[in-house]
Amino acid sequence: MTAPAQETFPPPPELARSAAEAGEHAERAAADRLGFWGDRARELLTWETGFEEVLDWSAAPFARWYTGGRLNACVNAVDRHVAAGLGDRVAFHWVGEPGDTRTITYSQLHEQVQRAAGALEALGVQPGDRVAIYLPMVSEAIVAMLACARVGAPHSVVFSGFSAEALRTRIEDAGARVVITADGAFRRGAAAPLKPAVDAALAAGAPSVEHVLVVRRTEGEVAWTEGRDVWWHDALEAAPATHEAQAFDAEHPLFILYTSGTTGKPKGILHTTGGYLTQAAHTHRTVFDLHPETDVYWCGADVGWVTGHTYIVYGPLLNAATSVVYEGTPNTPHEGRWWEIVQQYGVSILYTAPTTVRTFMKWGEQVPARYDLSSLRLLGSVGEPINPEAWRWYRRNIGGDRTPVVDTWWQTETGGIMISPLPGVTTLKPGSAQTPLPGISAEVVDDEGAVLAADGAETTGYLVLTEPWPGMLRGIWGDEQRYRDTYWSRFPGRYFAGDGARRDADGDIWLLGRVDDVMNVSGHRISTTEVESALVSHPAVAEAAVVGAADETTGQGIVAFVILRGGAGEGGGAGDVADLPQALRQHVATQISPIAKPRSVLVVDELPKTRSGKIMRRLLRDVAEDRAVGDVTTLADATVMGRISAGLRAAPGED
Ligand code: PRX
Numbered sequence: 001m002t003a004p005a006q007e008t009f010p011p012p013p014e015l016a017r018s019a020a021e022a023g024e025h026a027e028r029a030a031a032d033r034l035g036f037w038g039d040r041a042r043e044l045l046t047w048e049t050g051f052e053e054v055l056d057w058s059a060a061p062f063a064r065w066y067t068g069g070r071l072n073a074c075v076n077a078v079d080r081h082v083a084a085g086l087g088d089r090v091a092f093h094w095v096g097e098p099g100d101t102r103t104i105t106y107s108q109l110h111e112q113v114q115r116a117a118g119a120l121e122a123l124g125v126q127p128g129d130r131v132a133i134y135l136p137m138v139s140e141a142i143v144a145m146l147a148c149a150r151v152g153a154p155h156s157v158v159f160s161g162f163s164a165e166a167l168r169t170r171i172e173d174a175g176a177r178v179v180i181t182a183d184g185a186f187r188r189g190a191a192a193p194l195k196p197a198v199d200a201a202l203a204a205g206a207p208s209v210e211h212v213l214v215v216r217r218t219e220g221e222v223a224w225t226e227g228r229d230v231w232w233h234d235a236l237e238a239a240p241a242t243h244e245a246q247a248f249d250a251e252h253p254l255f256i257l258y259t260s261g262t263t264g265k266p267k268g269i270l271h272t273t274g275g276y277l278t279q280a281a282h283t284h285r286t287v288f289d290l291h292p293e294t295d296v297y298w299c300g301a302d303v304g305w306v307t308g309h310t311y312i313v314y315g316p317l318l319n320a321a322t323s324v325v326y327e328g329t330p331n332t333p334h335e336g337r338w339w340e341i342v343q344q345y346g347v348s349i350l351y352t353a354p355t356t357v358r359t360f361m362k363w364g365e366q367v368p369a370r371y372d373l374s375s376l377r378l379l380g381s382v383g384e385p386i387n388p389e390a391w392r393w394y395r396r397n398i399g400g401d402r403t404p405v406v407d408t409w410w411q412t413e414t415g416g417i418m419i420s421p422l423p424g425v426t427t428l429k430p431g432s433a434q435t436p437l438p439g440i441s442a443e444v445v446d447d448e449g450a451v452l453a454a455d456g457a458e459t460t461g462y463l464v465l466t467e468p469w470p471g472m473l474r475g476i477w478g479d480e481q482r483y484r485d486t487y488w489s490r491f492p493g494r495y496f497a498g499d500g501a502r503r504d505a506d507g508d509i510w511l512l513g514r515v516d517d518v519m520n521v522s523g524h525r526i527s528t529t530e531v532e533s534a535l536v537s538h539p540a541v542a543e544a545a546v547v548g549a550a551d552e553t554t555g556q557g558i559v560a561f562v563i564l565r566g567g568a569g570e571g572g573g574a575g576d577v578a579d580l581p582q583a584l585r586q587h588v589a590t591q592i593s594p595i596a597k598p599r600s601v602l603v604v605d606e607l608p609k610t611r612s613g614k615i616m617r618r619l620l621r622d623v624a625e626d627r628a629v630g631d632v633t634t635l636a637d638a639t640v641m642g643r644i645s646a647g648l649r650a651a652p653g654e655d
Contacts (some may be wrong), residue, residue, distance in 0.1 A: 018424030065275035074150035076518030097328025127152030131217030136185030159304025184218035250274030268477030279471030284315030381524025415471025519548030557599035
């Protein structure tokens with residue numbers, strides 16, 4: 001079959017600066033990769049002590065970048081811009097969901113991070129101590145992260161949509177000394193309490209926590225534990241107005257961020273300072289063609305995810321950019337909220353996820369058409385493969401048929417963007433992340449690890465990264481072996497990303513989604529095992545199997561197959577079987593987060609297993625996606641799929 005002619009979009013000529021820079025970078029990186037990264041670290045960051053060596057890979061797969069260098073992340077993000085005379089530049093136009101706004105200049109941010117750093121130290125936080133941050137998208141979340149960085153305390157931001165139970169396990173794993181939270185959050189037009197989740201998490205465990213700093217946002221009633229709980233505003237007011245920041249080693253831990261793996265236990269991805277910041281600043285400038293003097297940049301992510309860390313907080317601030325941050329949901333109070341904000345602040349660069357674009361598509365092009373979006377000049381996409389239709393819709397309806405759309409591939413583990421078009425030079429192909437950035441080495445390999453050469457033929461395999469990069473994770477918190485096993489054992493000497501990839505005849509890379517038991521729901525990584533463990537922790541469930549089924553809006557939707565315990569639903573105490581799917585969905589929301597709620601829960605009598613007992617999720621996916629069931633020859637009982645399908649037809653059990 002011959003593929004239809006590929007539609008392409010050449011780079012706009014006005015991106016000349018980016019084009020020139022990209023050309024220099026490509027040349028420099030090709031000639032001397034480490035020299036290039038050394039130059040970038042010096043050009044983009046201010047070091048108190050210069051580094052001696054760009055990369056020490058002698059303890060591979062544990063990298064040390066910029067050895068001997070010393071710097072302070074917060075000073076680089078804030079203080080030095082104020083010292084350079086940029087104090088009056090707006091760092092953030094913050095927009096609250098109820099309509100309140102805050103304009104925060106670099107000077108004001110400077111004042112806040114100094115006070116917050118002093119407040120943390122007053123609570124006994126020392127360099128190396130972990131601080132958990134469980135906050136909605138209020139500006140204090142950014143200040144809290146920077147204050148942690150300033151005092152050398154690695155932050156562990158836990159997405160505020162996670163449950164008390166998920167929060168507890170993350171606090172315990174990191175051994176956090178302080179938790180920073182809020183009384184509540186505004187979401188979907190209403191105030192929802194947040195602190196009770198922290199109280200519940202700490203009541204259930206997490207003995208390492210000494211203090212809880214509480215930001216006042218919704219002004220709802222909160223329970224208070226004297227001696228432990230401290231109001232954020234009181235602590236900042238009591239702190240000195242200035243704080244002298246000390247420099248830390250380039251390899252000093254900057255943050256831990258938990259992400260789902262293939263087991264039930266989330267992985268604490270560890271990032272350190274010099275390398276991460278270099279890649280954050282570099283990619284934010286080059287991939288988005290950033291002109292900090294004139295651009296208004298908006299990344300629609302949440303600080304609870306890595307995109308928020310790198311492209312709301314560190315990247316933009318290191319580059320002295322002006323950003324918009326929006327607290328709420330895109331359809332509160334109406335479906336044009338984002339476009340109203342773009343129009344109001346003259347947003348020029350917008351970075352979001354394909355699932356959000358598809359949601360906008362569903363609401364219709366008449367919504368953005370009501371607003372003046374002519375300030376936009378560049379659009380970005382991240383988190384999952386963007387289907388070409390969504391890419392084209394985004395460019396046409398949001399980008400006015402003029403803006404480049406950069407599809408950026410990266411991961412929590414990579415710290416920053418790895419594969420992406422460069423808007424000044426790349427001729428874009430809708431749906432493809434295209435090429436590794438200068439200084440980044442990626443290949444597509446087959447099962448045996450042989451490189452599938454880009455020799456004019458199309459090939460499909462696994463994505464690997466073949467050389468260390470500055471923003472790479474430095475390990476999994478507290479689990480060296482898991483780090484080696486997960487990323488470095490499948491193809492020894494190379495980093496296995498867990499993604500399938502296709503290389504087209506031009507050598508461009510198309511990401512194909514996860515090849516492991518990790519689902520991607522609305523751009524969020526959720527492990528099948530984690531949801532299965534949550535389901536079997538319900539008294540009515542004996543066994544569960546979970547698959548990610550294709551979903552028009554969210555990329556994948558979670559479909560759960562459950563076998564009930566004997567007696568469940570028959571007056572056995574577990575409630576009515578008809579209500580069970582709903583109860584189980586709720587149970588998963590409580591155990592993990594509403595984002596992990598299965599789209600459907602199907603009650604079955606059996607699950608398809610191989611003779612060795614491994615659940616064949618591929619077959620369940622066929623059922624979940626309403627397809628003819630594939631090859632069943634390796635099943636222990638070849639008739640089981642027929643019985644599952646027949647049972648579901650008789651009693652859909654879908655909720
Ligand atoms: O499967 C890939 C997908 O998201 C995974 C990383 O998820 P997370 O660590 O949560 O980080 C998301 C934000 C960087 C990857 O393994 N992914 C991310 N970006 C893309 C993507 N898949 C295809 N195209 C992308 N642009």
